[in-house]
Amino acid sequence: MLYTVAVAWLLLYSVQALFFSLVFWRRAQVQPAPAAPPSWPMVTVQLPIFNELHVGRRLLAAVAALNYPRQALHIQVLDDSTDETTVLLKAEVRRLQARGFQVTYLHRDDRRGYKAGALAAGLAQTGAHFVAIFDADFVPPPDFLKRALPHLLADPNAGFVQARWAHLNATYSGLTGAQALALDGHFVIEQTARQQLGAFISFNGTAGIWRRACIEAAGGWQADTLCEDLDLSYRAQLLGWRGIYRPEIGVPAELPPQLLAFKRQQFRWAKGSVQTLRKLWKRVAWGSRPSTPHGQPTRSPLRTRILGLLHLSGYAVHPLLVLVLLLSLPMLWLGPATQPSVGLFGWASLGPPLLFALAQRHLYADQPGGWLRRFAYFPGLMLLGIGLALNGTQAVIEGLIGRGGAFRRTPKFHVKQQADAWANSPYALGLDWTTAGEIVLALYALTAVVVAVWRHSLGAAPFLALYALAFGSTAAVGLWQAGRVHMRPRHPLVPPRLAR
Known part of the structure; x- marks a missing residue:
């Protein structure tokens, strides 16, 4: 029952994505801009x-x-x-x-x-x-x-x-x-x-x-x-x-x-969103204004x-993803009567790709290479979205139990082209505990894949393998980039090109 509730909750966000895509497709149009004022304030x-x-x-x-x-x-x-x-x-x-x-x-x-x-x-x-x-x-x-x-x-x-x-x-x-x-x-x-x-x-x-x-x-x-x-x-x-x-x-x-800078940014956004939900949910739910x-x-x-x-509550997706993974293994182990519903989980994944594809088609249809070249990053986004679930889960929990907190900035490095470097910046980040947690979850998902095959629940195996690949690749990229940070000499605190 808990598994079904978690997947149904995820399905709700997917339905919302489908709904927004339909609204955009049917109604989106650029409204005319107002005329310029006689004098600017x-x-x-x-x-x-x-x-x-x-x-x-x-x-x-x-x-x-x-x-x-x-x-x-x-x-x-x-x-x-x-x-x-x-x-x-x-x-x-x-x-x-x-x-x-x-x-x-x-x-x-x-x-x-x-x-x-x-x-x-x-x-x-x-x-x-x-x-x-x-x-x-x-x-x-x-x-x-x-x-x-x-x-x-x-x-x-x-x-x-x-x-x-x-x-x-x-x-x-x-x-x-x-x-x-x-x-x-x-x-x-x-x-x-x-x-x-x-x-x-x-x-x-x-x-x-x-x-x-x-x-x-x-x-x-x-x-x-x-x-x-x-x-x-x-x-x-x-x-x-x-x-x-x-x-x-x-x-x-x-x-x-x-990646570690992006994780920090997502942590702050997730925690702050949940804190805002705690603060305002009654006023939003009642709706008097x-x-x-x-x-x-x-x-x-x-x-x-x-x-x-x-x-x-959008960042609730993260703990829900982790919960679905953690529940899958015991359900598979207990036998066919408790095996996870792959069909429901599959429906819960349809909304976002349609939303992202529609956005790329709208923005880049007339550009060289077309919108499909931009949408080709979607597999990476899918892995990233799952792979950051542990980081987001910690943020959601902290947002539920505490107010405020340290505002940890997202480092910026002035990179635009592939030749631009960031690893030797004094702002480059080191690893945190979530990388180890992602490795554990990747191994857990692999174990679930083995059990799924053993229990002849072949429909669940691809989804669990996606979990393993997502957490494993997120941890691998974090380790690889952290290694680059520690191996490269750092810039002086004021880079010469900026001090001039």
Whole structure:
């Protein structure tokens, strides 16, 4: 019964993926952009940074290149760094100030509140009514503000506008290709379908603009979850503010080339999402909110509430995957009466590949090589999705039992082409305990394969073999990359090409 419940729960997320794909296929269309205003308002661009030797200057250069009236553009460098990044950023700020830019450098002696704390501290130092946010690994295009801001100016009930994440290094490796495929599924299909359905959408922490009044009305940036962006976007929409997603505005970013860095990023997202679920599930489930930020209370449609709860609980997939594996072996051992239902598990795996394929077809149908070349990373994404289940399970458990926690940044290395190196960076990560756990789970899955064959449950063997391959390959890549880190000499703390 427990196995069936776990697989049925997984099937629910798969059905959601199928539903979003259908909505996108039938309804998706680019809405016309509002007209530009007669004059552009003051915008503060906040750049939260922590130890970013490799990409900090790239970010500042991109923001300085924004096509926006200089007198209406205010840049805040929110630097919590504890290494020589501070030296590089201060020098770059001085250069920009000498060129006539309004740039403020804010450095905190402690990281209280982490990113949420830095954003709140910066907001207190500006009077701008609109705030754009870019993480250090993003490179906003010059026309970003003029394309995104009119959506907020045209709708006084719009609290934030979120752009689509694009990729600087999707073809750098199989790992970055798989990540790009996953992110495209979220940004092209899921976010678009949510908006079409009138459901809650998420602010993804970067590549977006907030209305200051919305931030303040929703309670400001709060650090009791590791996903301060998801938390604030839900609190704002629960008050009746609208979130606007614009898929046609792409903002490229660097994908983590190191598996351990990607695991750290996914751990933070999983833990923070579960913390947000703990914090807001009652308000989302009840669904009472004003029809506008100043209107009378109404109740959200049941569909909106269900989609919101599924959204916030999405990382439950990880412990469910681990539970299905752990239960499979004893069920096979006990005999035919308790053998796992392969058919149900098979149905639970159909939704995501269709969603990812549709996203690639939408984005890359007209590019050389076509969308199938991008979708070819799907087998790697499938292995990665299962292989990270132990890492995600730990994050979900921690999110269920605790608030806040250390905000461990995702290292960035300024890699775009295959010739670019990252292993000799001081930010490259070492192994953690989950690699050993992945090896154990791979061996456990192999044992289950042997038992499945012995018990003549041949239908279950391929799924269990997929588990073994996923956990085994995840552990192998982690070990191989960690070996490269320990064998290569490290860069000096300030690389010469950045110190110049």
